[in-house]
């Protein structure tokens with residue numbers, strides 16, 4: 001499989017060693033609010049990547065950090081008069097629930113920043129010893145970007161731009177260089193609290209450490225966490241495109257300076273943004289859509305297919321038309337699956353000619369799907385292959401044998417599983433079966449007006465009916 005490496009600007013083969021799991025880290029959320037569809041865009045894309053690797057029997061350890069100490073959290077917790085860590089952990093729970101509800105279940109381990117204070121301090125101490133970090137009175141420790149000549153090699157720049165995600169503009173006058181970033185932020189503690197290990201001063205959490213009282217900067221938590229769980233070098237790092245600079249650039253500077261080992265990460269993956277009706281999503285533009293809001297109207301299948309319809313590096317252009325298109329796509333895929341179930345339940349004699357056609361359809365799809373996914377996770381191409389497959393299968397679905405139907409169901413279910421799309425599991429209710437039988441009687445007596453009325457009734461109850469050579473095919477409509 002090839003992936004586009006931001007660091008080299010090229011598609012590169014993912015190197016795997018037999019028996020050794022791939023190490024994959026993705027920047028997790030800063031937990032101060034509900035997750036929105038922009039977060040879903042990044043996490044669904046990486047979830048599909050991990051699902052695909054696992055479907056190929058490639059072991060992969062997926063690590064994600066949780067930023068549970070940060071200015072945004074402190075400000076919000078103060079606003080609601082809450083303990084900053086309790087506040088963060090409440091939203092961490094919401095985040096995990098949201099991820100589960102959209103099928104992002106592939107993370108192996110979540111790691112909180114506040115559970116890694118010891119590792120953070122150790123890494124900063126190394127950077128001080130090596131001359132990469134310096135102390136500013138009353139402020140804390142900063143990374144000196146001039147001590148790392150490779151600074152800028154990932155994003156090919158060393159200064160901020162408008163689209164960069166920043167947690168805080170570390171603009172202290174006493175810094176050596178404008179771009180230097182905070183590693184450890186001092187918090188001033190009253191004398192009577194000095195013997196404690198942890199305290200909260202004016203809503204700001206602070207830890208008592210060998211570097212003095214304070215809290216970690218944003219960038220250092222990731223490298224302290226990955227060094228603990230993966231070591232100083234690992235395979236793949238993913239994140240939103242807005243994290244390239246300064247966040248990921250800072251991670252490289254920290255870890256490569258601390259260990260002296262290059263490269264820190266072999267492959268860097270970055271997702272494109274999500275735009276709503278051509279605009280950036282933001283609370284002030286009132287086009288802010290949380291995952292919860294979306295799921296109150298549509299299923300997770302719809303959200304996941306929308307994300308997969310775009311290549312992970314391309315910006316998602318969200319609109320109502322796109323959502324409608326996604327609903328239809330899901331309906332078409334799941335409709336084929338249901339049709340296969342119906343065909344499986346009948347005992348159809350398959351001709352040699354149909355068998356040949358069926359084999360060809362299966363072979364073509366498997367090749368196209370895998371080729372697309374192996375080419376830098378080209379999910380739009382993979383979906384095009386699925387479209388072609390389901391369309392072709394539908395042309396012969398009432399002519400194939402029980403065993404062919406069963407195998408096609410497995411093929412389809414496997415591809416949908418990689419995209420994280422669930423097939424509908426349901427039983428046709430008694431009332432629907434009764435109406436279907438009644439309709440068959442009307443049709444037998446050529447009472448078509450009555451038959452049509454029943455079709456409408458079935459439709460209103462959320463089911464569709466299609467007359468096929470093997471009898472009436474009834475299925476539940478997708479939501």
Ligand SMILES: [Zn+2]
Pocket residue numbers: 026027028222247
């Ligand atoms: Zn990060």
